[in-house]
Amino acid sequence: xxxxxxxxxxxxxxxxxxxxxxxxxxxxxxxxxxxxxxxxxxxxxxxxxxxxxxxxxxxxxxxxxxxxxxxxxxxxxxxxxxxxxxxxxxxxxxxxxxxxxxxxxxxxxxxxxxxxxxxxxxxxxxxxxxxxxxxxxxxxxxxxxxxxxxxxxxxxxxxxxxxxxxxxxxxxxxxxxxxxxxxxxxxxxxxxxxxxxxxxxxxxxxxxxxxxxxxxxxxxxxxxxxxxxxxxxxxxxxxxxxxxxxxxxxxxxxxxxxxxxxxxxxxxxxxxxxxxxxxxxxxxxxxxxxxxxxxxxxxxxxxx
Amino acid sequence: xxxxxxxxxxxxxxxxxxxxxxxxxxxxxxxxxxxxxxxxxxxxxxxxxxxxxxxxxxxxxxxxxxxxxxxxxxxxxxxxxxxxxxxxxxxxxxxxxxxxxxxxxxxxxxxxxxxxxxxxxxxxxxxxxxxxxxxxxxxxxxxxxxxxxxxxxxxxxxxxxxxxxxxxxxxxxxxxxxxxxxxxxxxxxxxxxxxxxxxxxxxxxxxxxxxxxxxxxxxxxxxxxxxxxxxxxxxxxxxxxxxxxxxxxxxxxxxxxxxxxxxxxxxxxxxxxxxxxxxxxxxxxxxxxxxxxxxxxxxxxxxxxxxxxxxxxxxxxxxxxxxxxxxxxxxxxxxxxxxxxxxxxxxxxxxxxxxxxxxxxxxxxxxxxxxxxxxxxxxxxxxxxxxxxxxxxxxxxxxxxxxxxxxxxxxxxxxxxxxxxxxx
Numbered sequence: 001x002x003x004x005x006x007x008x009x010x011x012x013x014x015x016x017x018x019x020x021x022x023x024x025x026x027x028x029x030x031x032x033x034x035x036x037x038x039x040x041x042x043x044x045x046x047x048x049x050x051x052x053x054x055x056x057x058x059x060x061x062x063x064x065x066x067x068x069x070x071x072x073x074x075x076x077x078x079x080x081x082x083x084x085x086x087x088x089x090x091x092x093x094x095x096x097x098x099x100x101x102x103x104x105x106x107x108x109x110x111x112x113x114x115x116x117x118x119x120x121x122x123x124x125x126x127x128x129x130x131x132x133x134x135x136x137x138x139x140x141x142x143x144x145x146x147x148x149x150x151x152x153x154x155x156x157x158x159x160x161x162x163x164x165x166x167x168x169x170x171x172x173x174x175x176x177x178x179x180x181x182x183x184x185x186x187x188x189x190x191x192x193x194x195x196x197x198x199x200x201x202x203x204x205x206x207x208x209x210x211x212x213x214x215x216x217x218x219x220x221x222x223x224x225x226x227x228x229x230x231x232x233x234x235x236x237x238x239x240x241x242x243x244x245x246x247x248x249x250x251x252x253x254x255x256x257x258x259x260x261x262x263x264x265x266x267x268x269x270x271x272x273x274x275x276x277x278x279x280x281x282x283x284x285x286x287x288x289x290x291x292x293x294x295x296x297x298x299x300x301x302x303x304x
Numbered sequence: 305x306x307x308x309x310x311x312x313x314x315x316x317x318x319x320x321x322x323x324x325x326x327x328x329x330x331x332x333x334x335x336x337x338x339x340x341x342x343x344x345x346x347x348x349x350x351x352x353x354x355x356x357x358x359x360x361x362x363x364x365x366x367x368x369x370x371x372x373x374x375x376x377x378x379x380x381x382x383x384x385x386x387x388x389x390x391x392x393x394x395x396x397x398x399x400x401x402x403x404x405x406x407x408x409x410x411x412x413x414x415x416x417x418x419x420x421x422x423x424x425x426x427x428x429x430x431x432x433x434x435x436x437x438x439x440x441x442x443x444x445x446x447x448x449x450x451x452x453x454x455x456x457x458x459x460x461x462x463x464x465x466x467x468x469x470x471x472x473x474x475x476x477x478x479x480x481x482x483x484x485x486x487x488x489x490x491x492x493x494x495x496x497x498x499x500x501x502x503x504x505x506x507x508x509x510x511x512x513x514x515x516x517x518x519x520x521x522x523x524x525x526x527x528x529x530x531x532x533x534x535x536x537x538x539x540x541x542x543x544x545x546x547x548x549x550x551x552x553x554x555x556x557x558x559x560x561x562x563x564x565x566x567x568x569x570x571x572x573x574x575x576x577x578x579x580x581x582x583x584x585x586x587x588x589x590x591x592x593x594x595x596x597x598x599x600x601x602x603x604x605x606x607x608x609x610x611x612x613x614x615x616x617x618x619x620x621x622x623x624x625x626x627x628x629x630x631x632x633x634x635x636x637x638x639x640x641x642x643x644x645x646x647x648x649x650x651x652x653x654x655x656x657x658x659x660x661x662x663x664x665x666x667x668x669x670x671x672x673x674x675x676x677x678x679x680x681x682x683x684x685x686x687x688x689x690x691x692x693x694x695x696x697x698x699x700x701x702x703x704x705x706x707x708x709x710x711x712x713x714x715x716x717x718x719x720x721x722x723x724x725x726x727x728x
Contacts (some may be wrong), residue, residue, distance in 0.1 A: 052686070052727075054392045054414040068726070161556055163704070250556075251700055266386050268690055269410070270726065 040282075046275035053269050065276035075277065077252050078260040079284075081167065085256060086235040088171035089178060094227055096175070097182025098220075102212075104183065105190045115184065122180040126240035133173045134160065134245045160246050166253045173241050178234065182227050189223030190216070221300040228296075229289055236285050257281050340372040341622035343399035343615070348384040348607070349459060349643075350377060352579050356642040364629055371622040381607075392416045392612070399615040400623040402607035405446055405684035408455050413686070417610045421453040423624035431628070438633070438649040446681045447608055455608035456631060457648040459639075461576040462602045462679065463513050464671040465595060466560075469588035471497055471569035479590065483517060483597040486570075487546060493569040494551035502552035503559055503568040504543060506703045508695040509603075513572045514539035516680050517597030522691075523683050529720040531695065532713035535598075540702055540709040547703055554703050560584065574605055575672040578644040582668070590667035593675045602675040603682070606645060646672050690723040691716075 047065055049058035069075050100118060104111045121129060136144040137159035146156035159169040193216060201211045217224075239258040242248060248255035248263065257277065265274030349357045354377050361375040376398070378384040385407055391397040392414065403411065411417045424430050436444075443457040465486075467479055472489065475496040480486040490501030504510045520535030546552035555562055559571045564584035572594055581589060594602050609630075611623045629635060631648060637655040640647040647653055653673060662669050682688060698712035 052410065052414070053389045054410070054416055056414070251697065251704070266389075267382065268727075269389055269686075273726070 043275045043278050046272050047279045049272040049275075051271045053271055058272065061272070065273050066280070068273065069276055069280060074252065074255065074260060078255045078257045081252075081254060082236055082238070082256045082258075084167060085171055085174065085238055086232060088168070089174040089235045089238075090228065090231045092171075093175045093178040093182055093231060094224070097179050097227070098186050098224075100179065100183045101186030101190055102216075104187055115187070118180040118183045120180065121177050122184075124177075126177065127244050129177060130173065130241040130244035133241070137169055137245070161250055163250045163253045166246055166250055170238075170241055170245065170254050173245075174235065174238060177241075178231060182231065185227050186220070186223060189220050192223075193219045225292075225296055225300055229292055232288055232292065233285055236281065236288070340369055341618050342372045342374060343619050343622050343626065345373050345375045345623075345626070346378050346384060346388065346398045346401040347375065347459075348378055348381045348402060350380075353459070353576070353643045353645075356639065360630065360635065360639060364626060367629075371625050373626050392614075395614060397612040397614055399619045400609060400611055400626065402458055403455065403610045404607055405455070405682070406686060406688040408447075408608060408610055409449065409684045410686050411610060411612075412449055412454055416613060417454060418613045418620055419452050419454045420447070420456050420609070420611065420624075420627075423611075423621070423627075424453060424456075429621065429624065429628070438651050440648060440650065440676055440679070442604075442676075442679045442681070443648055446604070446684070449684070455610045456627060458607050458609045458630075459576070459643065459645045460604055460606040460608075460648060461574040461645055462604050462672055462675045463509070463572055463594050464575045464591045464602070464675065465570060465572050465593070466563055466577075466581060466591050467589065468563065468566065468569045468585075469590055469667075471499055471501075471566075471587075473588075475501075475569070479592045480570075480595045481592070483514070483542065483595050486595040487542070490546055490570065491549070491551045497569075499566070500551060500553050500568045501570060502546060503555045503562055503571050504547075504552060505556055505559065506554045506696070506700045508692050508699065509605075510543065510572065511536075511539060511695060511699045512603045512682075513594050514542050514597065516601040516603055517594060517599065518542075519598040519601075523685075527685070527724070529691065529717040529724070531720075532710070532717040536713045537709050539597075540699065540713065543699075544702060544709065563589075575646070575675075576606070576644045578668065591669075591671040593671050593678070600678040601680045602678050604646075604679045605682075644672070646676065685724065685727070687720065687723040687727040690727075691720045694719045694723070 046058065048060060048062060050061045050065075051058035100114075104114055138144065138146070139156065139158040139161055140146065141150065141156045143156065143159070145159065149155040149157070157165060159165050197215050197219065198211055201215050206214070237258055238256050239262065242254050242256055242259045243262065246254040248259050258281070261274050261277040261281070264270045264277060345361070347354075347357060357375060361373050365372055378387050381404070384402070385404075388397060388401060388403070388407070392411070397416070408417070424436060439457070443460065444453065447453055447455040447457060465480070471493055472479065475489070475493040477489040477492045478485075480489045486502075493499060493501035515531060515536055518535040518538045520531055520533070520539065522529070522531055524530040543552070547554060553568070558580075559573050560577045560580045561584070562568060563571055563581060564586070566587060575591065578591065593600065609627050611620050611627070613620075615623065630639070633649060633651040634655055634657070636647055636649060637652040637658040639645065640652060641657055641661040647658065652658055662673065683691075694716040695713075698707075698716040701707040702709050702712050
């Protein structure tokens with residue numbers, strides 16, 4: 001015991017000068033701990049239990065929830081729909097976002113106005129946007145999109161009620177909602193590319209297309225990589241527009257993972273099962289991110 | 305160093321001491337005069353229904369000084385359930401709430417509510433045998449678990465057939481009393497007027513109307529899903545054929561709005577929709593009990609009243625006093641007349657207010673009361689919510705995608721069996 005005392009005192013002496021630093025990170029650590037770390041741990045704990053929120057104690061059932069998930073057809077439907085949604089939203093919003101960012105970066109005075117317009121959907125609450133889009137998608141001949149298409153003699157379509165149109169309609173809103181964010185990130189990425197490279201290319205006689213493909217896009221790769229990962233993660237977490245517009249219907253065509261999780265937890269009150277879905281979703285997103293990293297990282301050219 | 309000026313002078317100190325004393329005495333007097341017990345009552349009655357319950361609560365509060373009810377509208381039924389579950393989990397539920405019987409089974413399982421029987425059977429404040437027998441037995445049975453009365457019926461509605469009298473007259477058909485007459489009338493209306501005879505939502509509630517009339521039971525005696533038998537297939541074929549020949553159509557919005565526009569002659573829906581039809585219909589209309597198939601059967605929906613066990617004895621007793629008042633014959637009749645919900649006891653039928661209401665337009669208002677001797681109930685099991693979506697999905701897949709009825713129902717029954725296990 002006596003031998004340890006001086007040791008701990010030296011330790012204390014080493015730590016003490018940094019105590020201020022620890023205090024600085026404490027608030028962030030507390031917030032992360034209370035609202036992110038602890039819930040994650042608790043979710044995993046719950047996923048091993050059968051519980052309905054109000055029974056006295058969760059019943060420990062091991063990995064039974066995960067086994068059940070494996071044979072749950074709705075889980076697979078939700079997983080497939082989520083993948084379809086991500087494939088519909090991510091590439092389109094990246095390509096459109098990039099094109100708009102390129103236009104903006106060449107643009108003149110109006111570009112600030114355009115940036116504001118493009119970014120508005122991003123800062124609009126998803127549920128509020130979904131309420132408005134639900135109205136735009138109204139099924140009758142008096143729905144907004146049906147009026148527009150009616151001018152060309154098309155429709156009326158039952159956007160959110162028709163099983164084959166519901167998911168594309170939800171995807172369209174997803175694209176609209178995420179373009180703005182991608183534009184802003186791409187725009188910042190473009191501004192970071194040193195003018196010298198592009199000027200050098202032009203002096204060497206590169207056409208604008210060659211300049212774009214061989215200079216701009218490669219140098220933009222870190223930004224594209226970032227946008228890809230962030231968009232993939234957020235499209236796997238899609239919830240609000242499904243909740244507001246379709247409730248997972250018609251015929252489960254828009255049932256996505258987070259909505260299914262919500263439904264199990266707060267309509268059926270099967271908390272353990274919902275926690276298992278949450279955990280699987282976490283693993284899927286993690287795996288996707290690592291996979292993208294493994295495939296793409298060595299192809300990215302970081303300037304500087 | 306004191307900056308507090310009043311504390312420096314004797315007069316200031318005396319003044320403050322006097323004020324404090326007055327406050328203490330005041331509070332003591334208030335407490336001594338037996339302040340009313342305050343209870344909270346959660347419900348999901350919005351719009352016109354909400355105004356009626358608010359008026360009744362205000363009337364109760366003014367009528368006595370023992371109980372003060374704070375009635376709170378919680379949004380739609382799904383939201384109400386979420387708030388209840390969160391509140392029970394947090395140990396802070398309301399004193400009294402409206403609850404579906406499958407929710408009540410969840411609360412019973414969690415020991416969250418006090419059996420209503422405790423108060424009903426109380427010698428001092430309870431109900432006499434005659435009073436209890438005055439309640440329709442079907443309601444009491446549906447509120448009983450393992451022989452114990454846990455809840456009492458409140459805003460109960462029943463499916464009825466709404467009809468556009470003008471269109472039926474033009475087609476030369478009477479109000480259908482049987483399923484065969486219904487099929488005939490639907491086709492005649494379409495043939496004679498060009499307007500579809502029937503509109504229906506492709507969901508479980510529509511299915512239930514026909515399935516129950518054809519003698520179907522949701523669960524067999526041992527509690528297993530049994531809706532994929534003959535009655536289920538007959539019910540779904542019945543609808544399917546009417547939709548297939550164009551005399552009926554599926555519609556997934558508000559049927560009463562569609563009805564009020566004159567887009568179809570008939571629909572089957574909860575009788576609690578009567579106020580909306582009354583407000584919107586511009587033609588002669590009426591309601592009738594759901595046509596009988598192999599038997600007369602009308603599906604009941606709506607909520608019961610439960611008292612939470614977390615409330616103090618005093619609050620629970622106060623909640624019971626309110627329940628007793630709310631379900632007394634006169635008040636129950638007024639609630640029923642105002643909202644279109646069913647009266648829950650026989651004597652409410654005989655009240656002047658009820659007689660006057662039915663009397664002014666029996667063809668519109670009598671159908672609910674006429675259904676009271678043929679009520680059928682949904683299963684009160686926690687898995688029912690999941691089963692509802694499986695069955696709706698089966699009906700949708702038959703009517704919209706042309707899936708074979710037997711295959712669709714068997715699939716829903718298989719999922720329901722699993723759901724019942726999942727909710728154990």
